[in-house]
Amino acid sequence: MKRELSLRFIAAFTVVGLILAPHVFGRFTVSLFNDIGMATLVVLGLVLLSGIGGVISFGQAAFVGIAAYASAWLNTSLGFSPWLGLFFAVGFTATSALIIGALTLRLGGHYLPLSTIAWGLSVPLLFGNIAALGRHSGIIDIAPLQIGGWELLSPVAAFYVIWALVGLVAIFCYNLLDSRTGRVLRAVRGGKVLLASFGADIFLARLKLFVLSAMIAAIAGWLYAHVNRFVSPAPFSLHASIEYVFMMVVGGIADLAGAFAGATVVIALRSVLQDVLPIFSDYAAQIQSVVFSILFILLLHHARGGLLKVLSPWLERKPVRNKVGWAETASSLKRRDLPAKGAPLLKVEGVVKRFRGLVAVNEVSFDISAGEIVGLIGPNGAGKSTMFNLLTGTLPLSGGRIEFLGTEISGKSQKEIALMGIARTFQHVKLRPQMSVLENVALGAHARASSGFLRGGLNLDSTEEASIFAEARHQISRIGLSQRELDNAGSLPLGLQRMVEIARSLASDPMLLILDEPAAGLRKAEKRALSDLLARLREEGVTILIVEHDMEFVMNLVDRLVVMNFGTRLFEGDPAAARADCGVRAAYLGEAA
Numbered sequence: 079m080k081r082e083l084s085l086r087f088i089a090a091f092t093v094v095g096l097i098l099a100p101h102v103f104g105r106f107t108v109s110l111f112n113d114i115g116m117a118t119l120v121v122l123g124l125v126l127l128s129g130i131g132g133v134i135s136f137g138q139a140a141f142v143g144i145a146a147y148a149s150a151w152l153n154t155s156l157g158f159s160p161w162l163g164l165f166f167a168v169g170f171t172a173t174s175a176l177i178i179g180a181l182t183l184r185l186g187g188h189y190l191p192l193s194t195i196a197w198g199l200s201v202p203l204l205f206g207n208i209a210a211l212g213r214h215s216g217i218i219d220i221a222p223l224q225i226g227g228w229e230l231l232s233p234v235a236a237f238y239v240i241w242a243l244v245g246l247v248a249i250f251c252y253n254l255l256d257s258r259t260g261r262v263l264r265a266v267r268g269g270k271v272l273l274a275s276f277g278a279d280i281f282l283a284r285l286k287l288f289v290l291s292a293m294i295a296a297i298a299g300w301l302y303a304h305v306n307r308f309v310s311p312a313p314f315s316l317h318a319s320i321e322y323v324f325m326m327v328v329g330g331i332a333d334l335a336g337a338f339a340g341a342t343v344v345i346a347l348r349s350v351l352q353d354v355l356p357i358f359s360d361y362a363a364q365i366q367s368v369v370f371s372i373l374f375i376l377l378l379h380h381a382r383g384g385l386l387k388v389l390s391p392w393l394e395r396k397p398v399r400n401k402v403g404w405a406e407t408a409s410s411l412k413r414r415d416l417p418a419k420g421a422p423l424l425k426v427e428g429v430v431k432r433f434r435g436l437v438a439v440n441e442v443s444f445d446i447s448a449g450e451i452v453g454l455i456g457p458n459g460a461g462k463s464t465m466f467n468l469l470t471g472t473l474p475l476s477g478g479r480i481e482f483l484g485t486e487i488s489g490k491s492q493k494e495i496a497l498m499g500i501a502r503t504f505q506h507v508k509l510r511p512q513m514s515v516l517e518n519v520a521l522g523a524h525a526r527a528s529s530g531f532l533r534g535g536l537n538l539d540s541t542e543e544a545s546i547f548a549e550a551r552h553q554i555s556r557i558g559l560s561q562r563e564l565d566n567a568g569s570l571p572l573g574l575q576r577m578v579e580i581a582r583s584l585a586s587d588p589m590l591l592i593l594d595e596p597a598a599g600l601r602k603a604e605k606r607a608l609s610d611l612l613a614r615l616r617e618e619g620v621t622i623l624i625v626e627h628d629m630e631f632v633m634n635l636v637d638r639l640v641v642m643n644f645g646t647r648l649f650e651g652d653p654a655a656a657r658a659d660c661g662v663r664a665a666y667l668g669e670a671a
């Protein structure tokens with residue numbers, strides 16, 4: 079309770095301060111606040127894209143420029159009002175971002191930030207060479223913002239419009255990040271395999287972030303054009319983009335509130351330097367760049383988390399909305415029909431996987447029927463995890479075929495296979511450590527709900543969110559972690575993190591649950607509880623395929639065993655027969671055949 083109050087106090091204090099600011103400060107300071115507001119908007123988008131989505135962009139000022147020029151041109155050449163210009167500017171910028179994003183977002187590693195430099199450089203150059211846009215002189219006499227017949231000519235009048243838009247965009251972003259779509263966006267840094275495992279698409283998630291951040295930059299660009307009433311290429315240059323990145327780092331790269339803090343500090347500091355440096359030197363502009371560079375390097379060395387991280391001991395943290403409370407009155411998410419016990423579910427036929435010269439899986443075949451627990455065992459390097467990756471579409475097959483419920487799934491994407499009802503856990507746990515246990519498990523139910531960007535951002539998704547969280551809480555209680563549902567997943571011991579992965583898989587309502595070493599790192603009592611849970615799931619009709627090195631755990635749990643060695647299937651049968659099989663004992667237990 080104390081946490082929320084404290085956050086609300088800071089928010090209320092900021093809002094009251096902003097309302098009073100134009101009455102307290104002079105015209106120059108209010109103009110400075112206007113610049114901070116417009117920069118805050120751009121940095122909010124940048125935090126979403128870079129801090130949340132992991133895509134560093136050095137081209138954000140180009141999107142500000144595209145929108146500023148679009149609205150300025152529409153107004154001065156065709157006489158359209160600024161408000162119509164807003165729709166045109168945001169739409170045009172979003173389309174540009176969609177095209178640029180579709181072309182560049184598949185680039186991996188350093189190539190993506192490098193490509194952002196390319197458009198960050200080229201877009202302002204383009205503005206400077208188009209006659210209709212006034213070349214390097216730009217466009218002048220742009221109409222001011224208007225409300226009714228009232229023209230917002232003074233900085234004070236524009237101040238309220240700018241900060242109202244900052245407030246609305248910030249609220250939208252906060253709501254969005256706390257929604258079904260937002261959870262996926264916050265999980266993007268976990269990688270493609272994690273997202274596909276619960277039926278999401280990393281490319282689409284990144285593209286959405288990219289377009290959204292460009293649209294937010296567009297609002298800033300539109301404001302810029304109609305507040306300053308003049309546009310030219312310089313304010314949208316690569317230099318400006320780098321300054322936005324600087325603001326993001328100063329504030330705190332992964333926190334929306336950092337956008338406000340970063341923009342305020344950098345713009346205020348720039349203003350002070352512009353006043354002070356000319357007193358001492360004729361090279362004030364150059365010295366200013368050097369000062370900023372030194373500060374940037376110092377920041378990266380000593381306060382990488384930015385101002386918000388430095389202040390974090392005194393700041394209280396979210397949660398934004400109390401979804402635990404909602405979940406108590408929620409209706410259930412839709413469940414899929416499970417196949418009848420004993421019906422053929424999975425058919426693996428002559429599956430081969432080669433990694434260059436190495437044959438990791440060689441002509442392996444086995445079947446699994448609905449409602450059984452099958453153990454896949456074998457010594458280290460036998461090919462078990464590779465087989466799991468083939469079954470879930472994480473790796474493509476080199477040969478053979480796999481059928482699930484009579485449909486061939488070899489060749490289908492990991493996401494398609496997950497949506498058909500195959501859920502998995504990972505040998506190397508894939509959770510989002512900074513998200514709560516509850517949110518990690520809620521990710522599992524992603525494909526069972528449908529709210530998108532708008533419903534999330536506008537907070538129209540409460541009913542569905544309540545159902546998702548009710549499901550997540552139910553699965554967490556099944557693994558015995560209700561007491562820790564609000565803890566960050568990364569704070570749990572590894573064994574319990576594996577349990578959270580099981581809960582996340584269960585939240586997807588799977589037909590086939592594929593578990594990679596679920597008992598590793600668990601204590602004896604926890605293993606017993608896990609074994610009971612898996613047996614209960616079998617009673618409910620869920621089929622389970624499990625890789626596990628703890629033989630006592632496996633032998634007491636499974637109905638059948640498939641034993642692999644050197645990539646081949648060595649044995650298939652019940653645990654008692656496996657124990658008696660000489661080949662299994664020789665290969666797996668190290669006994670002489």
Ligand SMILES: Nc1ncnc2c1ncn2[C@@H]1O[C@H](COP(=O)(O)OP(=O)(O)OP(=O)(O)O)[C@@H](O)[C@H]1O
Binds near residue numbers: 436458460461463505
């Ligand atoms: N991506 C890859 N590229 C190249 N070789 C790989 C790759 N993945 C697995 N291998 C190799 O394939 C073989 C089978 O590995 P896999 O991880 O499937 O074995 P495993 O039975 O799961 O072993 P463990 O029980 O130790 O996890 C090993 O020799 C491994 O080095």
